[in-house]
Amino acid sequence: xxxxxxxxxxxxxxxxxxxxxxxxxxxxxxxxxxxxxxxxxxxxxxxxxxxxxxxxxxxxxxxxxxxxxxxxxxxxxxxxxxxxxxxxxxxxxxxxxxxxxxxxxxxxxxxxxxxxxxxxxxxxxxxxxxxxxxxxxxxxxxxxxxxxxxxxxxxxxxxxxxxxxxxxxxxxxxxxxxxxxxxxxxxxxxxxxxxxxxxxxxxxxxxxxxxxxxxxxxxxxxxxxxxxxxxxxxxxxxxxxxxxxxxxxx
Amino acid sequence: xxxxxxxxxxxxxxxxxxxxxxxxxxxxxxxxxxxxxxxxxxxxxxxxxxxxxxxxxxxxxxxxxxxxxxxxxxxxxxxxxxxxxxxxxxxxxxxxxxxxxxxxxxxxxxxxxxxxxxxxxxxxxxxxxxxxxxxxxxxxxxxxxxxxxxxxxxxxxxxxxxxxxxxxxxxxxxxxxxxxxxxxxxxxxxxxxxxxxxxxxxxxxxxxxxxxxxxxxxxxxxxxxxxxxxxxxxxxxxxxxxxxxxxxxxxxxxxxx
Numbered sequence: 001x002x003x004x005x006x007x008x009x010x011x012x013x014x015x016x017x018x019x020x021x022x023x024x025x026x027x028x029x030x031x032x033x034x035x036x037x038x039x040x041x042x043x044x045x046x047x048x049x050x051x052x053x054x055x056x057x058x059x060x061x062x063x064x065x066x067x068x069x070x071x072x073x074x075x076x077x078x079x080x081x082x083x084x085x086x087x088x089x090x091x092x093x094x095x096x097x098x099x100x101x102x103x104x105x106x107x108x109x110x111x112x113x114x115x116x117x118x119x120x121x122x123x124x125x126x127x128x129x130x131x132x133x134x135x136x137x138x139x140x141x142x143x144x145x146x147x148x149x150x151x152x153x154x155x156x157x158x159x160x161x162x163x164x165x166x167x168x169x170x171x172x173x174x175x176x177x178x179x180x181x182x183x184x185x186x187x188x189x190x191x192x193x194x195x196x197x198x199x200x201x202x203x204x205x206x207x208x209x210x211x212x213x214x215x216x217x218x219x220x221x222x223x224x225x226x227x228x229x230x231x232x233x234x235x236x237x238x239x240x241x242x243x244x245x246x247x248x249x250x
Numbered sequence: 251x252x253x254x255x256x257x258x259x260x261x262x263x264x265x266x267x268x269x270x271x272x273x274x275x276x277x278x279x280x281x282x283x284x285x286x287x288x289x290x291x292x293x294x295x296x297x298x299x300x301x302x303x304x305x306x307x308x309x310x311x312x313x314x315x316x317x318x319x320x321x322x323x324x325x326x327x328x329x330x331x332x333x334x335x336x337x338x339x340x341x342x343x344x345x346x347x348x349x350x351x352x353x354x355x356x357x358x359x360x361x362x363x364x365x366x367x368x369x370x371x372x373x374x375x376x377x378x379x380x381x382x383x384x385x386x387x388x389x390x391x392x393x394x395x396x397x398x399x400x401x402x403x404x405x406x407x408x409x410x411x412x413x414x415x416x417x418x419x420x421x422x423x424x425x426x427x428x429x430x431x432x433x434x435x436x437x438x439x440x441x442x443x444x445x446x447x448x449x450x451x452x453x454x455x456x457x458x459x460x461x462x463x464x465x466x467x468x469x470x471x472x473x474x475x476x477x478x479x480x481x482x483x484x485x486x487x488x489x490x491x492x493x494x495x496x497x498x499x500x501x502x503x504x505x506x507x
Binding site: 062063066067074076077078079080081082083085086089178182183184185186188189196199200203204207209210213214216217220221224225 | 259261262265337338340341342343344345346347349350353354357358444447448449450451452455462475476479480482483486487490491
């Protein structure tokens with residue numbers, strides 16, 4: 001193993017990337033864990049917003065619908081970086097105001113929570129649109145039938161709407177998940193120690209820019225490829241019992 | 251499009267009233283006294299943002315056409331690299347790509363004597379070539395995937411008809427294949443261009459002074475937190491609106507069946 005690395009001229013890179021302290025591999029992996037944690041949280045938070053948002057857009061009153069339209073339009077027109085800064089300051093300000101009125105001192109907000117809150121709201125706007133499209137693609141007869149049986153709205157959501165829309169929503173949601181993993185990199189700019197920032201620090205202190213940025217790129221690619229595989233499985237599962245797309249198109 | 255009549259239903263009037271009240275409140279109670287001092291810099295930054303957006307979209311699209319074509323009909327030794335390129339660009343964060351090019355290439359170039367001696371060195375020492383390169387590659391990667399679908403969705407009968415008329419292959423491509431592919435991607439292209447606009451502030455991290463960098467500077471100089479950010483968000487929304495209108499206009503120029 002060492003010999004192969006030596007002949008390829010990669011021994012120095014391998015040393016830099018090793019997991020124990022003289023190498024920076026541990027830092028990169030810790031950054032990756034942070035990134036994934038935020039991506040998971042933001043994706044889940046975004047899904048919850050999206051589910052309510054889609055229902056509000058489809059069945060809500062006129063005011064709800066207009067407000068949601070403004071929300072999705074604004075979020076999708078403003079760069080994530082600007083939104084992250086605005087939401088970060090608004091979020092910390094609001095929490096500190098609330099803490100002061102309740103009689104506590106200033107609260108330090110953890111980077112993870114702030115990241116999930118900020119990216120979750122951004123994801124929510126996209127998820128609203130994806131889920132709205134998916135719900136609209138369900139044959140209306142199925143929902144009407146459930147209503148005719150007297151299902152309460154939440155049960156209808158759980159038993160009919162969500163399972164039936166899964167197959168339409170999975171490709172869009174897979175895309176959103178990839179956006180979530182890549183958007184975590186933006187938190188580097190507000191100083192949160194996720195993969196990109198860890199990489200930059202490692203690269204800046206060792207001057208081995210290519211090694212570290214390529215290693216981080218490989219980590220991101222691994223995440224992307226693995227999630228592609230997982231979402232492929234999920235889509236196959238969500239489509240079970242449906243005629244295959246290939247055959248129906250002929 | 252919503253008609254004027256639909257805009258003036260009661261609840262919308264109330265919402266608009268609230269919005270106007272919010273704008274007035276912003277104008278009166280927030281600090282805007284920094285604007286005159288920073289206006290020239292902001293205009294310069296705005297110009298640089300738009301310049302970056304237009305240049306990288308045009309260059310990226312020009313690069314995306316061969317990428318899409320290679321993936322759609324190319325032999326394996328062309329389609330495989332194109333596919334790998336698109337996957338890598340789409341699979342890693344743009345910020346990482348920008349930093350890789352700027353810090354990586356930027357630290358590599360000074361070590362090579364003939365680059366330092368060349369005429370291009372004064373340009374390569376600045377940040378914007380790396381910004382343009384990174385944004386172009388990113389747009390090409392995303393667009394290459396879109397163009398692949400567009401090229402393979404063009405009606406085969408038309409291409410066969412053109413062949414039967416004895417058109418040379420490049421003429422078929424120029425007159426039939428490319429126009430039809432572009433026509434079918436126009437709606438996607440508009441969305442991708444807005445995404446590209448949303449990616450431009452990332453280049454502020456490698457010291458390109460565009461509109462986002464200007465707002466950061468205002469915040470750092472004056473300790474005003476929200477106002478520059480709100481104004482910045484408004485500017486980006488206006489640009490996004492203009493892009494949407496422009497693509498809507500282009501789409502309406504294209505005859506549909």
